[in-house]
Amino acid sequence: MGYVLVAGTLFLVTVITIAWKAFMDLIWKPYSITKHFQKQGITGPAYHLLSGSVNEMMKIEEEEKQTPMDPSSHNVTPKVLPHYHRWSQQYGDCFLFWFGTQPRLSIVDPGMIKEVLSTKFGYYTIDKPTPPVMALLGNGLLNLTGLDWVRHRRAINPAFTIDKLKGMTKRMAACALSTLDRWADQVVETNDQCKEIEVHKEFMELTADIIAHTSFGTNYKEGKEVFEVERELHRMVIDSVADVYVPGSEYIPTKWNRRMWMLEKRLRNKLKSIIESKLRTADLGDSNHDYGEDLLGLMMGISEDSKKQQGSSLTVNEIIDECKTFFFAGHETTSNLLTWAMFFLGKDLEWQKRLREEVLSVCGIGVPDADKVSKLKLMNMVLYETLRLYSPVIFTERKAAQDIKLGDLTIPKDTVVTFPFPIIHRNKKYWGDDADDFNPLRFADGFSKAAKHPNALIAFSMGPRVCIGQNFAMLEAKIGMAMILQSCEILMVDVILDQDSSFCLAGEDPHKHCR
Numbered sequence: 001m002g003y004v005l006v007a008g009t010l011f012l013v014t015v016i017t018i019a020w021k022a023f024m025d026l027i028w029k030p031y032s033i034t035k036h037f038q039k040q041g042i043t044g045p046a047y048h049l050l051s052g053s054v055n056e057m058m059k060i061e062e063e064e065k066q067t068p069m070d071p072s073s074h075n076v077t078p079k080v081l082p083h084y085h086r087w088s089q090q091y092g093d094c095f096l097f098w099f100g101t102q103p104r105l106s107i108v109d110p111g112m113i114k115e116v117l118s119t120k121f122g123y124y125t126i127d128k129p130t131p132p133v134m135a136l137l138g139n140g141l142l143n144l145t146g147l148d149w150v151r152h153r154r155a156i157n158p159a160f161t162i163d164k165l166k167g168m169t170k171r172m173a174a175c176a177l178s179t180l181d182r183w184a185d186q187v188v189e190t191n192d193q194c195k196e197i198e199v200h201k202e203f204m205e206l207t208a209d210i211i212a213h214t215s216f217g218t219n220y221k222e223g224k225e226v227f228e229v230e231r232e233l234h235r236m237v238i239d240s241v242a243d244v245y246v247p248g249s250e251y252i253p254t255k256w257n258r259r260m261w262m263l264e265k266r267l268r269n270k271l272k273s274i275i276e277s278k279l280r281t282a283d284l285g286d287s288n289h290d291y292g293e294d295l296l297g298l299m300m301g302i303s304e305d306s307k308k309q310q311g312s313s314l315t316v317n318e319i320i321d322e323c324k325t326f327f328f329a330g331h332e333t334t335s336n337l338l339t340w341a342m343f344f345l346g347k348d349l350e351w352q353k354r355l356r357e358e359v360l361s362v363c364g365i366g367v368p369d370a371d372k373v374s375k376l377k378l379m380n381m382v383l384y385e386t387l388r389l390y391s392p393v394i395f396t397e398r399k400a401a402q403d404i405k406l407g408d409l410t411i412p413k414d415t416v417v418t419f420p421f422p423i424i425h426r427n428k429k430y431w432g433d434d435a436d437d438f439n440p441l442r443f444a445d446g447f448s449k450a451a452k453h454p455n456a457l458i459a460f461s462m463g464p465r466v467c468i469g470q471n472f473a474m475l476e477a478k479i480g481m482a483m484i485l486q487s488c489e490i491l492m493v494d495v496i497l498d499q500d501s502s503f504c505l506a507g508e509d510p511h512k513h514c515r
């Protein structure tokens with residue numbers, strides 16, 4: 001009888017505890033956080049049990065898909081961030097919405113963004129990655145937090161110094177040259193003066209080639225195989241982006257999870273075999289272990305040096321995760337930058353002419369190097385303006401690690417603050433009335449004077465977690481653009497923004513100058 005009573009009491013206590021926690025997490029916290037922000041003048045879409053605002057988010061996305069885009073407008077916000085666009089019009093720039101039970105606060109004020117990403121950096125953290133993101137990037141820089149992030153960032157920074165990047169320019173130029181060769185062959189084959197090219201596809205290939213060569217050096221072919229697997233994992237991440245994560249669901253052997261586990265294992269094994277091959281090659285050389293000037297080789301060398309000096313280094317598994325991160329972070333981003341820059345030059349022939357004149361006067365007709373492309377001021381301005389209007393990264397977010405003041409607001413612990421780049425980059429308050437127009441001249445006096453706030457452009461983010469590959473990306477884009485402009489004339493064939501954009505490349509022998 002006594003046992004039954006104890007078991008019954010335990011059961012009851014468990015049920016009450018679970019019910020209490022469920023009540024707190026699912027009802028009370030969302031209610032009190034909503035009230036907390038309402039008192040500060042912040043509103044937003046309603047919280048719904050379990051799903052938060054996700055259903056409304058999906059509905060808005062579907063509605064936006066049905067609306068054709070005006071090809072003459074650069075305002076892509078309704079297409080790329082439909083719910084932010086709709087809610088910012090409805091509730092104002094700063095609004096609260098719910099991803100499941102997680103509160104998210106949209107912020108567009110550059111001063112507040114600077115506080116989060118830079119001045120009060122330590123008070124914010126990165127939300128735990130979902131299982132698909134973890135499978136894709138593992139414990140690489142993008143996912144890491146705290147002291148592990150510090151250790152990785154310190155270990156990898158030296159691989160991205162200007163000197164090291166200069167050493168990679170020949171590889172970048174060689175990849176661009178083989179793309180131009182392929183285009184030239186097509187022109188010769190068709191016997192036309194003008195060849196229609198789907199540039200996004202071409203630049204995806206070019207940037208994959210560049211990141212494979214610069215990451216893996218002589219092992220680039222195996223590197224490209226790695227990227228094929230990574231691409232599939234990336235697609236799985238995109239498919240799962242609007243799913244509210246249910247803790248523990250990653251361990252259930254569903255068909256989807258099993259595919260993800262298999263791809264992750266294949267990715268890891270392939271990268272491991274590249275590293276082992278580098279280790280074997282280096283062992284055959286002298287005792288100083290030169291692993292090569294590619295990113296992987298540099299990371300392995302730096303890691304070995306720091307082990308000798310401080311006794312700590314990146315493990316093979318950590319280096320593997322960083323390789324995965326470089327491809328993910330550095331491939332599609334740069335390819336999008338190149339695509340949109342071509343889009344502008346194909347539309348604006350006057351700017352195309354100015355850029356070609358600059359390239360020919362600074363670099364001549366030879367293959368450009370890092371020093372020469374660093375002098376291309378007009379090209380720099382066009383690239384920044386492209387990053388402003390068509391930022392390859394469309395948002396980033398941070399989670400408050402404690403209750404904290406942000407601007408005039410007080411933010412409860414665990415609130416996610418989120419920064420929608422396309423809205424920030426078009427804010428007329430900072431960018432002026434022509435914020436929606438392509439006007440590279442706004443960058444004539446440099447990056448920080450282009451807008452009324454020095455941090456209004458955050459395409460590469462800012463603060464300690466600023467993009468580690470920004471110089472790499474700009475160098476790659478400038479070399480690619482300079483070589484294209486040296487040999488081709490670019491004409492826009494058609495503009496269908498939600499499908500592929502094609503460009504016509506014209507010239508008597510597009511490429512002969514580049515040899």
Ligand code: HEM
Pocket residue numbers: 141142153325326329330331333334337391392393396397458459460461464465466467468469470472473
């Ligand atoms: C146009 C090209 C690129 C753009 C617009 C871009 C943009 C960004 C942004 C916005 C972040 C911050 C993300 C966040 O805080 O949530 C970031 C981080 C990062 N990027 Fe890039 N990126 C580009 C190219 C590259 C390239 C080429 C590489 C590597 C080769 C790279 C590697 C990284 C890494 C590793 C991080 C994480 C840094 C950290 O958290 O310490 N990116 N990038």
